[in-house]
Amino acid sequence: MDNRPIGVFDSGLGGITAVRELMRVMPTQPIIYFGDTGRVPYGGRSRETIVRYTRQDIRFLLTFDLKLIVAACGTMSANALDIVANEVDIPIVGVVESSVRRAIEETKNGRIGVIGTTATIKSGAYERLISALAPDAQVFSAACPLFVPLVENGRYSAGDVAVEAIASDYLKPLAQRDIDTLILGCTHYPLLRDVISGVMGPCVKLVDAGEACAVNAASLLRREDMLCDENSRGGCRFFVSDDPGNFSSIASVFLGCSVSDEIEQVDISSY
Amino acid sequence: MDNRPIGVFDSGLGGITAVRELMRVMPTQPIIYFGDTGRVPYGGRSRETIVRYTRQDIRFLLTFDLKLIVAACGTMSANALDIVANEVDIPIVGVVESSVRRAIEETKNGRIGVIGTTATIKSGAYERLISALAPDAQVFSAACPLFVPLVENGRYSAGDVAVEAIASDYLKPLAQRDIDTLILGCTHYPLLRDVISGVMGPCVKLVDAGEACAVNAASLLRREDMLCDENSRGGCRFFVSDDPGNFSSIASVFLGCSVSDEIEQVDISSY
Incomplete structure (x- = not known):
């Protein structure tokens, strides 16, 4: 104790x-x-x-x-x-470590997406750890720099035209990669869960970093x-x-x- | 010299x-x-x-x-x-002083709008100075907290759905106040000039703070x-x-x- x-x-x-x-x-x-x-x-x-x-x-x-x-x-x-x-x-x-371990448990097809801030994605930290722990997995990542300011200004609801347009710009390329698991690599992003799911579709499992x-x-x-x-x-x-x-x-x-x-x-x- | x-x-x-x-x-x-x-x-x-x-x-x-x-x-x-x-x-x-003096010179109907960050609008600095220098003028203000992150992420062009939706949310109430002069109370905003003019209409003169x-x-x-x-x-x-x-x-x-x-x-x- x-x-x-x-x-x-x-x-x-x-x-x-x-x-x-x-x-x-x-x-x-x-x-x-x-x-x-x-x-x-x-x-x-x-x-x-x-x-x-x-x-x-x-x-x-x-x-x-x-x-x-x-x-x-x-x-x-x-x-x-x-x-x-x-x-x-x-x-x-x-x-990083917490959500990578969870994503590896969750994925069925070994195709994992990662979203985060510009600095997070630029660091390559997720790719490095996933390839160390699950060498066969494939990782696809996207920086979403406006998600934090949007959330901090209260704009995170599904149906908000601006939020949905920005989410679509960031996430559409990932949605086309047949990933089955997406790491929300920023602790602001769980508030955007509905918006993100709206673009990624219901079959993609979201890993909440917090x-x-x-x-x-x-x-x-x-x-x-x-x-x-x-x-x-x-x-x-x-x-x-x-x-x-x-x-x-x-x-x-x-x-x-x-x-x-x-x-x-x-x-x-x-x- | x-x-x-x-x-x-x-x-x-x-x-x-x-x-x-x-x-x-x-x-x-x-x-x-x-x-x-x-x-x-x-x-x-x-x-x-x-x-x-x-x-x-x-x-x-x-x-x-x-x-x-x-x-x-x-x-x-x-x-x-x-x-x-x-x-x-x-x-x-x-x-503040530079753009207030310019706005007072420009306005014909004495109805002046001010946009800025949350802290700028909350300060009331523009209202105080305008009412000291032009007691008959009326001031209408709006905070635009997402304009700075949008500009810093390169999203300021007319035609960008997200930027136009956010600008419309912020500026529509001002556009209905019959102002003829709008102070861009933040040095990021001149990059959004086309978007702002698109909502305010061509008759509203924009004062560029820089x-x-x-x-x-x-x-x-x-x-x-x-x-x-x-x-x-x-x-x-x-x-x-x-x-x-x-x-x-x-x-x-x-x-x-x-x-x-x-x-x-x-x-x-x-x-």
Whole structure:
């Protein structure tokens, strides 16, 4: 048993989809969340900048006594975790490995799609890991740079003409590749599930990166006998780098319930 | 005569529309440009964060011996210049004052529209200045939060279904207000001129913030006898806070010609 909190971080709000799943699979597990809302989005930035920001985000989280960190951001997982995870003493669960393992379990025809931010797709991290774990699988990827701004501005519903036109532009080439599994390689994308399914068709299984991370984190803790006991109180403390006021209303959309008033501001550039 | 450079800064790329106009009206004037590409966009951030970032941007520019600064960003001009301009010894020309003066000259019916980022519109800066300078004018404003990401992802052409649908959602309410002048309160928006005109109709005059800034800066320098002499070489040195490689190709779209290889990287959080 280990009642210490898990740290979860993201460039902004998307990682809250992982928090929601962590709360579902481990309801007594306390969580510390950091969202870098003062510098979001990371997905169009260079690898060097993403690594620098990731280091600072992790340094802040490590001011708490944590048992595990979840990098709930596709862009950081794909561009920085291979470098930064070695600098940290506790395990870090990332989006890439969690969702690749799930996709390999799910696929029947060995044809896997990956969508993510520009930096994520450019990194080639998904292709490398899939070909290491399932050498016969074929991978088809597409960058979807406008999905994060669309979601953060509340435009993710099926029937929204603009969202559907942009999704169609990004996903049509993938839909023609006969893939049976699509990794949503960014924790914002689960909110676009209906729109994405609309283009890909009902036979393509979508892998939700936040959910895959949560399941992966829980099984790692179970294996190491580090789950919380039943009397632990759970809950999530939120930290952000911009004004907490702007954060709470959109965060509630991601979490699916209202975010408590426990939101504090951090000067992340000082870490 | 004063051959010192002008400093121009923006949260990212939009301010280059002002550089283009400055080069047109003062071809021998040297320019130092800073774009905060490592933290762009500012338009959805809190006022406190925008003020902090603006101070750092200006502190970096002041490492050069400048005669004038152009804040070529609607979001910073509307949220931070009233505070930060008093802390600096040289004049700062901003987007708000430059475009408000132009709009008041242009309007025939005294009905002026303003579009900008969420932070710009929320600040109320345009309304305050218009009502101070033209008390009889009526102002109608609309936030257009997705315009910056659309432009930065190359989607600004008339005929793009997604861009036209989003523009129509944002602008239709303004188009019904019988305005005859519309301030493009963000230096990214001139690239959307055709799309915006398509919704507003041909009778609405569009005020380009970058152009208004350039004209304002030139007339201030002329008044103070601080223009460059004819033998000055002009040109622009570019500084950014993320990878210069990513910057140059998109910057060329804004500048309308290729950006020289004089692009250097700055750690802006250290200023």
